[in-house]
Structure formats: C-alpha cells, structure tokens
Amino acid sequence: MFAVTPRLLLRPGWPEDSGxxxxxxxxxxxxxNLAKAPWPYExxxxxxFLAMPRPVLNPNFLxxxxxxxxxxxxxxxxxxDDGQGHLELGYWIARHHWGHGYATEAGHAVLDIAKTLGHPEIQAEHFVDNPASGKVLRNLGFRPTGRTAPRFSKGRGQAVDAVEYTRSLSDDDSAGDMMQNLAA
Structure with a gap:
C-alpha cells in the first residue's frame, strides 16, 4: 500500500532502507519522543523494525x-494496536525536517487510509515535554481525552507522562477521496 500527497510519498519500508x-x-x-524506539539506537x-510483520489493517509507512x-x-x-485493543497512530520526523508540516500532511493521508480500512476510531498520545506533537495531533482533528498517564519510553528507559488523544473516523467528513491517494 502506498499513498501520495502533494509533497510526500508514503510507502512500506524495505530491507534496503535500513541504512x-x-x-x-x-x-x-x-x-x-518515541515510546517504542530504544536509545542508543543501533x-x-x-x-x-523494517522486518517486523505488519497486519494488513495496520500499515506502517516511510x-x-x-x-x-x-x-x-x-x-x-x-x-x-496500542496493546489494549485500540488503534494507535505513531509517527516521527527527522529533526532537520521539523517545522515544515510533513507530519500533518502524512497524518492526513494515513487517517484516510485508516478510515478506508474500516477503522472507526484512532488513538494517539504525546509525551508532556513534546507539545509540538500535540499541535500536530490537534491539526489532524484529534481531541484531548482529558487524561494524562505514564507511558514507558524505551529510549528514556522510564515512564513519562503522556497526554492522550482520540479521533473518530466514522463521522469524519474531511477525509478526501482515498482512491486518488491510495494505490495497492
């Protein structure tokens, strides 16, 4: 599965992308700022990461x-899956590309895909010391749940408070025509 936006190509990762x-x-x-990536990263x-099997209904893109x-x-x-049976969005952008709207643009494409795949709702969160990620989530239509809870950060080696968000996909009329952006 691939997605194309005005500035971006989203595609699966392949072994040759490792370097x-x-x-x-x-x-x-x-x-x-990530929950599942270790530090130091080897x-x-x-x-x-690239070799991990991914269920068809839960794609990951470079x-x-x-x-x-x-x-x-x-x-x-x-x-x-967030480990509790909920669909969860995750993303990161290389630091020298921060501030250009890439996470938001890619996020819109991925939310269209999630909706097309029949997911009714999606969760997300950001660590409290990463408010820029909260701005991205709000730009994508996520709403804070009002809960902040500790989440283990593999990279930090400890639990860090994370602000929780949710977004309904079943009543989203802002999703574009996915058939224009999605190729299988």
Missing amino acids: TLFAAINDEVVVR SQDAAE IFSRNGKAPEFLGSIGFG
Missing part, C-alpha cells in the same frame, strides 16, 4: 519528499 532509516532516526532528541534496530528532486527520507508514520 537510511538508521541515519535519520539515530538522534537522541528524536528517539526520546543499525540492527532499524533492520528489525515518508519521502516528493518535490521534483530525488526523494529524501523524512521519517515514518503508521498505526497499530
């Missing part, structure tokens, strides 16, 4: 620029 993925995520500032972690030049790797986005 590029490692180079982009091997940044403590990026990893500390090249083997990138290879294992994000590349699509600006008329050679595609540049920007980060990753996808969704999966």
Whole structure:
C-alpha cells in the first residue's frame, strides 16, 4: 500500500532502507519522543523494525519528499494496536525536517487510509515535554481525552507522562477521496 500527497510519498519500508532509516532516526532528541524506539539506537534496530510483520489493517509507512528532486527520507508514520485493543497512530520526523508540516500532511493521508480500512476510531498520545506533537495531533482533528498517564519510553528507559488523544473516523467528513491517494 502506498499513498501520495502533494509533497510526500508514503510507502512500506524495505530491507534496503535500513541504512537510511538508521541515519535519520539515530538522534537522541528524536528517539526520546518515541515510546517504542530504544536509545542508543543501533543499525540492527532499524533492520528489525523494517522486518517486523505488519497486519494488513495496520500499515506502517516511510515518508519521502516528493518535490521534483530525488526523494529524501523524512521519517515514518503508521498505526497499530496500542496493546489494549485500540488503534494507535505513531509517527516521527527527522529533526532537520521539523517545522515544515510533513507530519500533518502524512497524518492526513494515513487517517484516510485508516478510515478506508474500516477503522472507526484512532488513538494517539504525546509525551508532556513534546507539545509540538500535540499541535500536530490537534491539526489532524484529534481531541484531548482529558487524561494524562505514564507511558514507558524505551529510549528514556522510564515512564513519562503522556497526554492522550482520540479521533473518530466514522463521522469524519474531511477525509478526501482515498482512491486518488491510495494505490495497492
């Protein structure tokens, strides 16, 4: 499954992406904002991430620029089970690409995919010391649940308070025509 937006190409990760993925995520500032990535991040972690089986209903994508030049790797986005049976959005953007709206643009495409796949709702959260991620989530139509709860950060090696969000997909009339953006 692939998605195309005005500036981005979202596609599955392949084993040959391991070096590029490692180079982009091997940044403590990026990893500390993620729950499931370890620090220090090793090249083997990138290879294992790319080799993980992904259920068809929970795809993960690598994000590349699509600006008329050679595609540049920007980060990753996808969704999966949060461990409690809820669909959860996760994403990261390499630090030197922060502030350009890539996470929001990729997020809209992934939410369209989640809706097309029949998911009625999606959850997300951000660590309290990463308010920029909360801005992305609000721009994507997520609403704070009013709950903040500790979530273990593998990169920090400890639980960190995280602000919880939710978004209904079943009543979302802002989703575009997914057939224009999605190719299987």
